Amino acid sequence: MPELPExxxxxxxxxxxxxxxxxxxxxxxxxxxxxxxxxHMPAEVSGQQIIAVERRAKYLLLRLERGTxxxxxxxxxxxxxxxxxxxxxxxxxxxxxxxxxxxxRFNDPRRFGSLHxxxxxxxxxxxxxxxxxxxxxxxxxxxYLHRIxxxxxxxxxxxxxxxxxxTGVGNIYASEALFRARISPRRGARRLSRADCxxxxxxxxxxxxxxxxxxxxxxxxxxxxxxxxxxxRQRLYIYERAGRPCRVCGSEVRRITQGQRSTYxxxxxxx
DNA sequence: ATGGGCACCTGGCTGC
DNA sequence: TGCAGCCAGGTGCCCA
Numbered sequence: 001m002p003e004l005p006e007x008x009x010x011x012x013x014x015x016x017x018x019x020x021x022x023x024x025x026x027x028x029x030x031x032x033x034x035x036x037x038x039x040h041m042p043a044e045v046s047g048q049q050i051i052a053v054e055r056r057a058k059y060l061l062l063r064l065e066r067g068t069x070x071x072x073x074x075x076x077x078x079x080x081x082x083x084x085x086x087x088x089x090x091x092x093x094x095x096x097x098x099x100x101x102x103x104x105r106f107n108d109p110r111r112f113g114s115l116h117x118x119x120x121x122x123x124x125x126x127x128x129x130x131x132x133x134x135x136x137x138x139x140x141x142x143x144y145l146h147r148i149x150x151x152x153x154x155x156x157x158x159x160x161x162x163x164x165x166x167t168g169v170g171n172i173y174a175s176e177a178l179f180r181a182r183i184s185p186r187r188g189a190r191r192l193s194r195a196d197c198x199x200x201x202x203x204x205x206x207x208x209x210x211x212x213x214x215x216x217x218x219x220x221x222x223x224x225x226x227x228x229x230x231x232x233r234q235r236l237y238i239y240e241r242a243g244r245p246c247r248v249c250g251s252e253v254r255r256i257t258q259g260q261r262s263t264y265x266x267x268x269x270x271x
Numbered sequence: 272a273t274g275g276g277c278a279c280c281t282g283g284c285t286g287c
Numbered sequence: 288t289g290c291a292g293c294c295a296g297g298t299g300c301c302c303a
Contacts, residue, residue: 003296034279034298058297075297076281091281110280112297127299154274162274163298170296219296220283239296260276262294 002073004135004168005211006222006230007058010079013225014060014104015053017081022049022099023064030093034074034114037094041117045069045096056123057131057167067119070127074112076221080105109221135168135204142198149197152189157258159189160204169204172217172239175264177204179238184270185263186256210235238264 002010026042048064055061060079062069073079082103088095089107094115096104106113118125133139148165149156160166160174169177178185180203183196192200211217216230219240223229237247242255246266256263 006296032280072297074280075295077296108280109282110295112279152273158274161297172296217296222296259274261297 002058002075002077002216002222003170003173003211004055004058004208005173005214005232006216006224007055007060007073007168008212009216009224009230010073011053011055011060013081014062014079017102017225018050018062018098018104019053020050021102023047024097024099027095027097028093029088029095030111032111033093033108034072034112035116037115038117041069041115044117044119050098056128057134057163058170059128061122067117068122070114070116070118070122070125071106072114072127074108074110074114076110077106077108077113078221078223079225080107080223080227081225130164132163132165132167135166135208140166140201140204142194142201145197145201146192146194149189149192154189155186155258156183156189156192156200157185157263161259161261166204168208171261171263172219172236173204173207173211175239176207176237179265179270180207182270185258185265187271238266240264 023045026045028037031037045064048066050062050064052063054063060071082105084101085103091109092105092107094106122128149159152159157174160169181200183200211232214230214232215224217232218229238253241253242264244253246253246269249268251266251268253264254267
């Protein structure tokens with residue numbers, strides 16, 4: 001999916017259009033998401049007002065009066081705002097009907113997305129409680145990254161992809177951040193110096209923020225709440241550019257596989 | 272505790 | 288045209 005920039009772009013769209021509105025109904029068309037959607041959820045959320053729309057890592061949180069809906073977009077999910085009620089199309093999994101007349105619609109071809117509801121503190125929810133600090137907040141800094149990498153034999157790319165260590169960074173932005181920091185994705189995490197960690201933290205932030213400003217990256221399925229794609233793809237430095245010249249030095253960009261995922265890097269810029 | 276691999280699912284593209 | 292094979296923004300879980 002959707003990595004942090006796409007989720008944050010979605011959050012902003014939903015906040016703009018749905019915060020303060022009241023839920024009229026939840027229509028679940030297909031319960032078979034990553035985990036079966038709780039059949040009691042429609043009755044629980046109906047009639048509640050959406051107080052706020054938040055994000056934790058790649059999860060969207062709809063804070064209601066008496067609980068919180070926890071939504072994940074998976075690999076191929078998107079959440080759109082539609083004016084009025086429109087007919088269900090392929091892969092539309094659920095609709096949140098608002099009293100204003102608008103519809104919040106979740107579409108997810110691969111059904112890796114998820115939807116939960118909790119009346120407890122969402123931070124303590126099983127899916128959220130072990131997540132690393134937010135990458136755009138102060139807790140994610142050079143000290144933190146240096147500390148957690150000291151005994152890690154795994155490659156730094158794998159550490160960036162591990163949600164218990166670093167959140168929000170997925171396959172695209174892991175490659176992008178490492179390129180910006182001039183660090184090889186294969187480098188053992190514990191081989192990063194303090195200066196490397198400081199540079200990588202800045203690079204992660206810069207990559208995520210730049211993508212947020214462009215409305216995220218659309219490779220295939222992702223669209224923002226207005227139905228438009230994100231425009232960051234054309235500004236990617238390295239992702240999906242194997243065989244093409246590095247934008248900085250002209251060397252041929254390489255693709256390797258790490259943890260069954262593609263990694264892109266420049267063999268001469270990144271050490 | 273850490274790391275590696277698998278699983279979940281649909282669809283688009285490539286090459287024979 | 289058809290079909291097999293590979294690839295795709297994630298992440299929980301099981302096993303060594």
